[in-house]
Amino acid sequence: MLRIEIDGGPPTTERLAAGLLANYGHFTAMQVRDRRVKGLDLHLRRLDRANRELYGTGLAGEHVRALIAHALGDVRDAAVRVVVFGVAEPSVLVAVRPPTTPPTTPQRLVPVAYTRPLPHVKHLGGFGQLHHGKRAGQAGFDDALLTSDGVVVEGAIANIGFFDRDGGVVWPRADWLHGITMQLLERELPSRREVVRSVDVGRYRGAFLANSIGLVGVSRIDDVEYPADDPALDRVRAAYDAIPADPVE
Structure with a gap:
């Protein structure tokens, strides 16, 4: 610190x-x-x-x-x-x-049935997210994927986006925190929102996580695997990198 x-x-x-x-x-x-x-x-x-x-x-x-x-x-x-x-x-x-950078390797996620209280607010008290993230690590994954009644909501500490078969960005339609990086990407890239069920994640060609640290690909959700070198992720990264930053003062 x-x-x-x-x-x-x-x-x-x-x-x-x-x-x-x-x-x-x-x-x-x-x-x-x-x-x-x-x-x-x-x-x-x-x-x-x-x-x-x-x-x-x-x-x-x-x-x-x-x-x-x-x-x-x-x-x-x-x-x-x-x-x-x-x-x-x-x-x-x-x-x-000290500054933080995103993970260098694609993330493996395990779905868990958990949603944050007052999900649209980035509030204190992230016990549930940390607990499920820790349990995910113990099970051989990198983090948890939060779901509600089988519907994908968000990552434990990030929004999740999916790529359709044409490489378009799909955000889950759910009660999530509308992350800053997600909002920035929505300004820059054509995207849509749709209900994503955890049993159907295999119909997407890939996925990625987005939060204030940056972007990282997803290589696996439960037993569904995605390619680690999807060019669609490169396009998202390029769009994010091109976004100008605002001066603090």
């Missing part, structure tokens, strides 16, 4: 304990490169909307940007998490860590 600040100041033990013990709030996570972030406007909008829903008041984007810039100091590349926590009066925590 490089540094943590709460409301622009040092994190006291009392304030950290309050956030840990309450375990109530919301957050967003982003990758900063050269003090720029892809989809920064979407991150700020996410925080504002979640804050209105959980606390009944907005969260000004310029205020959040200033907190991020202050926490970064002279750091230019980092993984940044903005956490809004507290039961009554929310505080804003900014955690700055």
